[in-house]
Amino acid sequence: METIKNKVQSVAGHGAESESQFTQVQQQEHPGLEKHMDPKPTKAHLPTEDAGYAIYKPAGKLAGKKALITGGDSGIGGAVAILFAMEGAHVAISYLPEEEEDAQHTKAQVEEIGGSIWLFPTDLSHRNNCKALIARAAAALGGLNVLVNNAAYQMSTNSIADLEEDQWIHTFNTNIHAYFLLAKYALPHMQSGDSIINTTSVTAYAGSGPDLDYISTKGAIAAFTRALSTEVVKRGIRVNGVAPGPVWTPLVVSTMKKEELSQLSSTPMGRLGQPSEIATCYVFLASQDSSFMSGQVLHPNGGTIVNG
Numbered sequence: 269m270e271t272i273k274n275k276v277q278s279v280a281g282h283g284a285e286s287e288s289q290f291t292q293v294q295q296q297e298h299p300g301l302e303k304h305m306d307p308k309p310t311k312a313h314l315p316t317e318d319a320g321y322a323i324y325k326p327a328g329k330l331a332g333k334k335a336l337i338t339g340g341d342s343g344i345g346g347a348v349a350i351l352f353a354m355e356g357a358h359v360a361i362s363y364l365p366e367e368e369e370d371a372q373h374t375k376a377q378v379e380e381i382g383g384s385i386w387l388f389p390t391d392l393s394h395r396n397n398c399k400a401l402i403a404r405a406a407a408a409l410g411g412l413n414v415l416v417n418n419a420a421y422q423m424s425t426n427s428i429a430d431l432e433e434d435q436w437i438h439t440f441n442t443n444i445h446a447y448f449l450l451a452k453y454a455l456p457h458m459q460s461g462d463s464i465i466n467t468t469s470v471t472a473y474a475g476s477g478p479d480l481d482y483i484s485t486k487g488a489i490a491a492f493t494r495a496l497s498t499e500v501v502k503r504g505i506r507v508n509g510v511a512p513g514p515v516w517t518p519l520v521v522s523t524m525k526k527e528e529l530s531q532l533s534s535t536p537m538g539r540l541g542q543p544s545e546i547a548t549c550y551v552f553l554a555s556q557d558s559s560f561m562s563g564q565v566l567h568p569n570g571g572t573i574v575n576g
Contacts, residue, residue: 310542311347311377312354324351324544329555331356334409336402338362338392338450339419341371343517344467347543348416348550349374353383355551360386360405362419392419393441398449402457412457414554417447417489418467422482436481443485444492451496451507460504465553466493468565470513473574486511490565497563506562508553513569515541535570 313321335352339345340361349359359378363371371387378385386408390397406412421442425431451464458464471479472486490509497507513535535541549566552558567574 310544311374311547312350312544313542314544314548315542324354324548326351326354326356329355329551329557330414333357333413333554334360334406334411335414335416335554336360336362336405336409336412336450336454337416337418338401338446339467340416341367341374344512344515344543344546345416345418346370346374347547348418349385350377350381350383351544351547351551352414352554353378353385354381355555357414357554358384358409360388360409362388362390362392362401362405364391365389392446392450393421393438395441395445395449398446399453402450402453406454406457412454413462415450415454415458415464416467416550416554417450417464419446420467420482420485422479424478425480426478428480431480439481440485440488443482444488447489447492455500455505458503458505461556462504463506463508463554464496465550466507466509468493468509468511470511470567470569470572470574472511473567474572493565494563501562506553506558508558508561508563509565510546510549510553511565511567511569511574512546513541513567513572515543515546517543535572537570539570541568541570 310321312324314324316322330352333352333356335357337345337349337352337359338361340349340359341363345361345363349361352359361371361374368389371389375385375387386405388401388404390401392398392401402412419442421439423435423439425435447466454464466489468489469483469486471483472490475483490511493507493509500507546568549568553561553566
């Protein structure tokens, strides 16, 4: 942990770019790469009162924990991997093979601060890959204390008439079926004090947007989180969720139409979130700071009131 404390200052981050830069229209082919985004999302820096950014300050909250983060190559998952490592956790990340370049960049950032990380490229929409990932990650880490179900598929469609059945099935396979399978096979490795954190979305509560399949899976994740929590809470294992609002990630620029991108900053705070701002919620839920919380969902969404 001392090594990480001494090296966090060298992690790449951003200064005070104008908000207009974060809302400019950019589009990439799915699944998108962080390296092509301009400006790059912040993964280890948090906004300050003077509109600048300051390095995240770790406190050893996850020292010695062994964590698997799906969709950990970039965006929210990448930021979670970096902050977990800053807090002393040993991390493993999964991601699609075509996201290897971003995964290697996240790996370099974790190693730069003295952290340890294992990379597992795989497509979690295939059920056998979910079981294999848990086995490989647990073996590499020497156990498993924290599972972050974060990988997701999203592709904007205008209406139910335009939504292909194959896309509906693929979205459910990736966004909720994989969460079930990963939790199912992770739980035998877990014990009292361990936790599962599921990524849902503000759209599950607002119910708005053109992505019927994506929103439906995010609602299912919220219900899955609550139901699984009640099942395993007596074992001392906590299950919680995070429901981000619009965040500056590759998923955004690779799945949304131009007119949708231009509306992303219309939160009460008037801006998109940064992955680092969302990742702090995962640190809280993975640590003993949230020891009296289970079956709950945190809402880092820029001030949108969801009452859920």
